[in-house]
Amino acid sequence: MTSPGALDLLVRGGMLVDGSGAPARRADVGIAGGVVTFIGDAGAARATRVIEAGGLIVAPGFIDSHAHDDRAVLADPQLPAKLSQGVTTVINGNCGNSMAPYPVGAVPPLPLRPVEPQYQFPVFGAYLDRLAARPAAVNVASLVGHTSLRACHVKNLDLPATEDEVRAMRGAAAAALRAGALGLSSGTFYPPAAAATADEIIAVGADLARHGGVYATHMRDEGDRVLEAIDEAATIARALGVPLVVSHHKVMGAANFGRTVDTLAKLQLLAQAQKICLDCYPYTASSSLLRPERLAQSSDIIVTSSRTLPQAAGKTVSALAAEWGCSREEALARVMPGTGMYFMMDEADVRRVLAYGDTMVGSDGISADSYPHPRLWGAFTRVLGHYSRDQKLFSLETAVHKMSGLTARAFGLHGRGEIREGFAADVTVFDAAAVRDRSTYTAPMLPSGGIEHVIVNGVPAWAAGEPTGARAGQCLRRINRGDTA
Numbered sequence: 040m041t042s043p044g045a046l047d048l049l050v051r052g053g054m055l056v057d058g059s060g061a062p063a064r065r066a067d068v069g070i071a072g073g074v075v076t077f078i079g080d081a082g083a084a085r086a087t088r089v090i091e092a093g094g095l096i097v098a099p100g101f102i103d104s105h106a107h108d109d110r111a112v113l114a115d116p117q118l119p120a121k122l123s124q125g126v127t128t129v130i131n132g133n134c135g136n137s138m139a140p141y142p143v144g145a146v147p148p149l150p151l152r153p154v155e156p157q158y159q160f161p162v163f164g165a166y167l168d169r170l171a172a173r174p175a176a177v178n179v180a181s182l183v184g185h186t187s188l189r190a191c192h193v194k195n196l197d198l199p200a201t202e203d204e205v206r207a208m209r210g211a212a213a214a215a216l217r218a219g220a221l222g223l224s225s226g227t228f229y230p231p232a233a234a235a236t237a238d239e240i241i242a243v244g245a246d247l248a249r250h251g252g253v254y255a256t257h258m259r260d261e262g263d264r265v266l267e268a269i270d271e272a273a274t275i276a277r278a279l280g281v282p283l284v285v286s287h288h289k290v291m292g293a294a295n296f297g298r299t300v301d302t303l304a305k306l307q308l309l310a311q312a313q314k315i316c317l318d319c320y321p322y323t324a325s326s327s328l329l330r331p332e333r334l335a336q337s338s339d340i341i342v343t344s345s346r347t348l349p350q351a352a353g354k355t356v357s358a359l360a361a362e363w364g365c366s367r368e369e370a371l372a373r374v375m376p377g378t379g380m381y382f383m384m385d386e387a388d389v390r391r392v393l394a395y396g397d398t399m400v401g402s403d404g405i406s407a408d409s410y411p412h413p414r415l416w417g418a419f420t421r422v423l424g425h426y427s428r429d430q431k432l433f434s435l436e437t438a439v440h441k442m443s444g445l446t447a448r449a450f451g452l453h454g455r456g457e458i459r460e461g462f463a464a465d466v467t468v469f470d471a472a473a474v475r476d477r478s479t480y481t482a483p484m485l486p487s488g489g490i491e492h493v494i495v496n497g498v499p500a501w502a503a504g505e506p507t508g509a510r511a512g513q514c515l516r517r518i519n520r521g522d523t524a
């Protein structure tokens with residue numbers, strides 16, 4: 040037996056689920072200097088601090104592949120919504136919306152949100168520098184958003200960018216990549232990025248491959264034209280020569296229920312010739328901008344934020360219509376612009392996408408919403424408890440892999456996502472029998488059950504049901520060294 044040597048922290052007696060997808064095994068995990076330095080039987084080894092993990096699962100800290108915590112990591116750096124479900128790393132800047140670059144001096148168009156002057160960064164690198172100087176409780180990485188680039192550089196947002204505007208966006212994207220952005224995200228589903236052509240995105244992302252970045256996209260359509268949208272996303276990634284991440288994959292509207300059979304078959308076929316990963320949140324309601332045309336597609340809508348009537352958050356459009364004695368259309372118009380939850384997915388589709396081999400778990404939680412979708416607080420624990428343990432959709436090892444090892448590889452987060460000697464000591468210790476989400480559509484901000492300890496870079500960040508106050512998160516910049524081992 041090799042000796043563990045000097046340890047800062049020993050997680051003793053747990054079942055190790057290492058994030059690779061390999062079967063659980065009994066192992067002690069030793070940590071020194073923020074790194075996992077020992078895995079095995081530590082015997083009577085001593086450590087400055089010991090966590091007794093008998094009867095518990097010891098897993099890599101979860102990586103939220105699809106976060107919108109861009110502002111929260113600076114303004115609310117304890118991130119209880121994420122720590123409480125075992126997340127130790129968030130990937131921000133999704134759906135085309137990154138905190139930086141910010142169009143300083145202008146009110147950004149939705150889906151971008153105005154932020155206070157201290158959070159306005161004219162260049163992407165300044166955002167990462169701030170995070171490095173004032174860390175959050177979790178590690179943070181970020182994509183640079185095409186919509187954000189548009190808001191800074193495109194004069195008429197209703198049109199495709201001009202050549203000069205494209206050149207400016209490409210320059211800003213390249214600067215972001217040099218500063219450490221993980222890649223480029225887009226969200227052509229929404230105005231003002233909806234006016235962008237595939238050629239515009241290809242031109243803006245022209246430097247992605249040389250920096251080892253990825254292309255992540257909230258596709259142009261997740262309804263009737265979802266297959267065409269997949270073609271467009273795959274074409275863009277192929278033209279750029281980079282891996283594709285299909286954001287929050289789903290099909291929306293009753294007329295499209297069941298079509299993930301076709302979308303997944305198509306993605307699997309495309310993946311024979313290019314790298315493709317998906318992310319998915321485990322719920323049948325989506326959450327995005329309030330748009331009148333979506334009233335007909337949804338059985339109902341819960342308002343999650345409203346610029347005009349903030350007090351409407353948490354109410355359904357039907358209830359507001361009844362309260363005001365008007366039509367649903369009129370009620371929706373009164374609370375716009377804003378965001379809402381749409382009940383417009385089929386459970387069988389959600390299960391199919393979650394179970395797909397290259398699907399990662401991502402919350403898509405929007406921490407800026409006053410009445411957020413329950414996924415912000417419960418996505419990871421819902422997959423562990425409801426889908427893996429109770430519904431037996433896949434094994435615990437697979438569930439953990441989808442929230443750690445798979446994600447680290449997809450985004451090039453080297454040295455994270457698995458419990459391995461030499462890897463960063465991001466660790467989540469949980470009770471497999473008790474782990475569960477508690478947040479619901481009617482009470483959306485409740486911490487999960489069963490998450491016992493969360494360790495970030497070797498430092499306990501969550502214990503006894505609350506944040507420890509530590510802010511040991513790191514700013515994770517993309518490292519360009521080709522494929523992962």
Ligand SMILES: [Zn+2]
Binds near residue numbers: 133134226257286287
């Ligand atoms: Zn999105």
